Amino acid sequence: MTGISVVVAEDGVLLRAGLVGLLERFGFEVRAAVDDADALRAAVASHDPDLVITDIRMPPTHTDEGLRAAVELRGAYPGLAVVVLSQYVQHSYAADLFGTGEGRGVGYLLKDRVVDVEEFVDSLRRVCAGGTAVDPQVVGQLVRRQDDPLSALSARERDVLGLVAEGHSNGSIARRLFVTEATVGKHVGNIFVKLRLPQTDDTNRRVLAVLAHLAGQGG
Amino acid sequence: MRENGPLTALEAVTWPRLLVSRWPWRSLVYLVSTLPLGLVAAALTLVPVVVLVTRWDAGTLEVSTALVLVVLELLLVVGLGPWFAPALARSERRRLRWVDGRPVPERPRPVDDVSATTDPMPSRYADPATWREVAWLLVLATAAPAAAVAALTFGLLVGLYAVSPLVLLAQRPGDQPVALGFWSVSTVAETVPFAIAGIVLLPVVGYVWTLVAGGAAEAARRLLVGAESEIRAELVEVSRSRARLADAFDAERRRIERDLHDGAQQRLVSLTLQLGLARLDVPPDSRAGQSLATAHDQAKELMTELRELIHGIQPQVLTDLGLPAALAELADRSPVPVEVDAELDSRPEPRVEYTVYFVVSEALANVAKHVGAAGTVRVTVRRASRAGTVTVEVSDDGPGGADPARGSGLAGLADRVAVMGGTMFLSSPPGGPTTLRAELPCGPEGAL
Structure with a gap:
């Protein structure tokens, strides 16, 4: 590197x-x-x-x-x-x-x-x-001001959502939260289902989808 | 003010501590100074009258001479009075301060009378203030010195009475009797009633001096300052100084924000960064490593605190990007969902922007405190360019019943708006909804 x-x-x-x-x-x-x-x-x-x-x-x-x-x-x-x-x-x-x-x-x-x-x-x-x-704070503010759709998420899922929006991969999220990558995958799946977002493994698309969702809710 | 007592000599007359205060002595100075001033005033205005009276007294006055003298007197007062009255009036205004603690403004002029400063000739005769000054000139030439002489003579006599036994004692036998006003005395025993009267009357002298000086000063003030114009001038001045203060505070706040941001904050970020870098080169479980980690964490906390502090003083996003962005940011920070609708075709003056921001910020804090996160808030900002106002409205669907009298910060908000010459409306019936609306003057008309 x-x-x-x-x-x-x-x-x-x-x-x-x-x-x-x-x-x-x-x-x-x-x-x-x-x-x-x-x-x-x-x-x-x-x-x-x-x-x-x-x-x-x-x-x-x-x-x-x-x-x-x-x-x-x-x-x-x-x-x-x-x-x-x-x-x-x-x-x-x-x-x-x-x-x-x-x-x-x-x-x-x-x-x-x-x-x-x-x-x-x-x-x-x-x-x-x-x-x-x-930036986590940008994500944090986006996540905080949405309540209706996000109220369906558990606290753990919100944490994961924040990290997804910051641009982390499942592996990176797993290391940060001290859980297995499979667990993260499960959370991400749940989040996407609850927020009705299209499933994708591409970290980048995933970020944009989440950001767009959050920002869209804000406007 | 100065004596924490009455403000004018006239007020001081009814003050219990008059005799031990400085008022009688100030009054004495005022009365004494009336004499030369009165002499000048008389010399300038009364010469024809004096001639007239002397001749008439001597029986040598002819009708034609009398007419000439009267016309001369009128010409003197009406034609030349306006030219030398202002000079004397100026010294009178200065003198007034000895016996009148209220501010004595310089000669009041109509605010919209531009010609008054550029073209003195016609306005000198057209300005009512000039004629008030001429009137004062006549008072100064006649009644004022007469009253002053009377008051001073009274004081002198009373003083003389009080010390008359001493005067007699100082006399050698065979000297002339001493004149005490209308009487004269030649033995000490004769002076006793005078001495008693003098001592009894001595306190009265203080009152007489203060009363006469106060009365003369009041007359001078009425004529030279004018009660109404004075109050109006004071109100305008108070409003202006309040606005100036608010402006000065605004400027100072922005300066502090800038200084902190350009100085302390930059240095702190750099310092924290250096600590972060140093951490990398030291084994994390060594003692140095642990100290560095603590220092780094503390520096980071300090950074956050400083950022919040600066934000509280003057949000940078407001300075940089104006109201819509700053209000959106404010909405993000609020625990209550906030809808912001801020449409401004151009940026208002900084102090208007800040006041709007302050209103919204306080209103949102109130909502968060009293309504809770369950409600929703709508913030609307509009600029009516033609009316020269910016209107901000914050409404929530909470339970209502907000009362400015209960110290909910609403009174402070109203003050803040009032300083700008704006108005605040609050509608908060029990059961809600609550709407807070502030209208602020803006643009050239906004400047007080």
Whole structure:
């Protein structure tokens, strides 16, 4: 898992340095670390990285420069994995981003997640492998505000649903909950039946189906 | 204020502690200063009248001269009065503060009278305030110094009576009798009734001075400040200062949020990240590893706390993206299901945005507390550009009966809205539903 080339865009000097240190520590090859969206576009054009990690909120307007750049880059470079970091949960952000490239190779994480170093790197690798990473807090808020359809789920099934939505595979979920993969499979099956979602073994499709379901209920 | 007692000399007259307070002495200063000021006023306005009276007194007044003098006097007062009255009025306003603790605004001007500042000529004669100043000028030239002289003389006499035995004792035999007002005395024994009267009357002097100074000051205030315009000016000033305070608080809150976000939060995230990285290089079951793990976990908790703190001060999503996004986020955090319908064609001013956010946030907290998660809440925000208002409405299907008087945070909410010059309506009949509605002025008209 070494040799993944990365371009980092983050306007906070300290966090940018921290991110670079973290990435290099785990064998990522950091090709450029920039501090605004224009520099990000330029860096991607000249360095052709595998992965882009960008802050959503950057100069000059401090609103969603990073996200717009990310969506653009996803259009311009098919196969480019992108992880956006946000200061807070924002649904429209997530929706915009997951609408690109069928939601493959996309991550939406809260900035605070960076400090859980191994999990953060794990999410990055999942995204680079074409997977999806959704911040647990985003999922948590989505799961929390649905009550009617989700009230049919047991507490354990809700936990599993959360992890599914974050982009974990059955194996990964089993390790986290300290249960067998078969048990997870059973829970997932139950969840999909209860929520009337189409069954699929593809982790990625599964995430999107669950997210779409949750988001759809919210609107 | 200053003395934690009466605000004006006139009020002080009925104050039990008048004689031990500073009021009689302030009044004395006021009365004494009336004399030179009155002299100037008389010199400026009364010369023809004085000439008239002296001539008439001497029997040398002719009708034509009298006419000329009267016309001259009228010209002086009507034509030139408006030119020098304001200067004297200015010193009078300054002087008023000695005996009148209420604010003395500068000369009031009609708010919409722009010409008053650009073109002094016609407005000087057209402005009623000018003529009030001229009227005060005449009072200052006549009645005010007369009253002051009377009050001061009274004080002087009483003082003289009180010390008259001493005066007599200081005399050498054969000196002239001492004049005490209408009487004169030549022995110490004769002075005794005067001394008694003087000592008895001494406290009265304090009252007389304060009363006369207070009366003159009140007349000056009536003429120079004008009771009504003063109250109106004070109200406007109070509203303005309240709005300024609220603005200052808003600005300060945003600054603190920015500082915390750009400074402490960034550093803390970086620190926590470093701790997380350090953990990787140390065996987790070693003592260092355990300490690092604890430090890392504590740093993470602190990060969460700081984030919540910053969010409480000024939600960043509100600053960045405006009301619809911030309200959606608020709805997500609420344990009660919330439907948000916020349609705004443009972003209102920051303080309006924050107030709307604050209203919704408080209303949702109330609903969560009193209604519980069983209900549903609907939040609607609309902007009526033509009316220049933003309206926010929060309704729930709870049991109703919300009462602002019972300290449910609704009163604070109403205050917050009132500072913005807005109004809040609450409808909460027993049995529900409850609707809270706030209308906030917005746009150029919104600025007070």
